[in-house]
Amino acid sequence: MELKAATVSLSALGHEGRLAIFRLLVQAGRPGVAAGEIARRLAMVPNTLSANLNILSHAGLIGARREGRSIIYAADYGAMSALLGFLMEDCCGGAPEICAPLGDILAKAAACDGTCQTELETA
Amino acid sequence: MELKAATVSLSALGHEGRLAIFRLLVQAGRPGVAAGEIARRLAMVPNTLSANLNILSHAGLIGARREGRSIIYAADYGAMSALLGFLMEDCCGGAPEICAPLGDILAKAAACDGTCQTELETA
DNA sequence: TCCATATTTCCAATATGATGGAAATATGTG
DNA sequence: CACATATTTCCATCATATTGGAAATATGGA
Numbered sequence: 001m002e003l004k005a006a007t008v009s010l011s012a013l014g015h016e017g018r019l020a021i022f023r024l025l026v027q028a029g030r031p032g033v034a035a036g037e038i039a040r041r042l043a044m045v046p047n048t049l050s051a052n053l054n055i056l057s058h059a060g061l062i063g064a065r066r067e068g069r070s071i072i073y074a075a076d077y078g079a080m081s082a083l084l085g086f087l088m089e090d091c092c093g094g095a096p097e098i099c100a101p102l103g104d105i106l107a108k109a110a111a112c113d114g115t116c117q118t119e120l121e122t123a
Numbered sequence: 124m125e126l127k128a129a130t131v132s133l134s135a136l137g138h139e140g141r142l143a144i145f146r147l148l149v150q151a152g153r154p155g156v157a158a159g160e161i162a163r164r165l166a167m168v169p170n171t172l173s174a175n176l177n178i179l180s181h182a183g184l185i186g187a188r189r190e191g192r193s194i195i196y197a198a199d200y201g202a203m204s205a206l207l208g209f210l211m212e213d214c215c216g217g218a219p220e221i222c223a224p225l226g227d228i229l230a231k232a233a234a235c236d237g238t239c240q241t242e243l244e245t246a
Numbered sequence: 247t248c249c250a251t252a253t254t255t256c257c258a259a260t261a262t263g264a265t266g267g268a269a270a271t272a273t274g275t276g
Numbered sequence: 277c278a279c280a281t282a283t284t285t286c287c288a289t290c291a292t293a294t295t296g297g298a299a300a301t302a303t304g305g306a
Binding site: 034035036039046047049050051053054068069070071 | 250251252253254255256
């Protein structure tokens with residue numbers, strides 16, 4: 001990933017509504033969530049939601065598929081991974097003790113065993 | 124970390140110049156880099172740089188200390204860790220196989236043994 | 247075909263962010 | 277104190293993002 005693409009992704013996430021949408025989809029997993037359901041859960045006006053979904057989608061952070069009358073959105077975990085990797089590239093100038101805890105926390109989150117939420121909260 | 128704070132951090136990073144600054148500091152490690160040195164390396168006009176450093180600082184992503192005539196900026200690895208953790212909170216709805224690779228990549232980055240750059244590039 | 251549901255597109259008003267020149271402040275030096 | 281260096285603040289301009297109402301499009305069902 002290069003700088004420009006990362007900028008697009010981060011600025012897409014740098015918006016309260018879009019970040020809420022993205023997190024909802026990250027937590028929802030592969031099945032994803034229909035646009036209408038997102039609007040209901042986050043209390044968003046349909047057109048605003050649509051614009052924001054479009055921005056996230058254009059940034060590559062989420063994907064969409066049609067299912068009957070609904071359009072289902074889902075997080076793109078590969079894009080998310082690339083983005084986080086980019087942020088941590090050459091992290092801390094080779095001093096492991098600085099950024100090791102960072103990896104620890106994230107490894108726990110990736111374990112996805114149900115305990116990761118509380119462990120993250122306390123971190 | 125709550126939604127609003129994460130939004131501030133992400134939108135601070137969602138800008139080409141600021142993201143370049145932040146990565147430079149993340150790679151520089153704890154010693155940090157003087158403002159003037161950042162300006163030189165990234166070819167930025169002093170006042171624009173100052174404004175952007177201020178935004179990153181206000182978002183908590185970087186810290187500053189004065190050293191003689193210079194002001195030295197350094198990445199705040201704790202804030203970075205909290206931000207990445209927030210993005211991955213309750214990741215993927217409990218399906219480890221989806222976001223496990225994400226943790227793998229980041230664990231490698233956190234290892235900081237000098238090989239992490241190439242490993243990240245290929246990921 | 248007609249209607250209901252789901253989502254997007256169009257549009258205009260408003261707000262927020264980015265930029266750089268010039269001046270101001272702070273520190274160190276002779 | 278006078279001067280050079282380092283960085284910030286002030287300010288005005290310009291560009292971009294956000295918003296929601298209303299209309300348009302797409303799908304499925306009677």
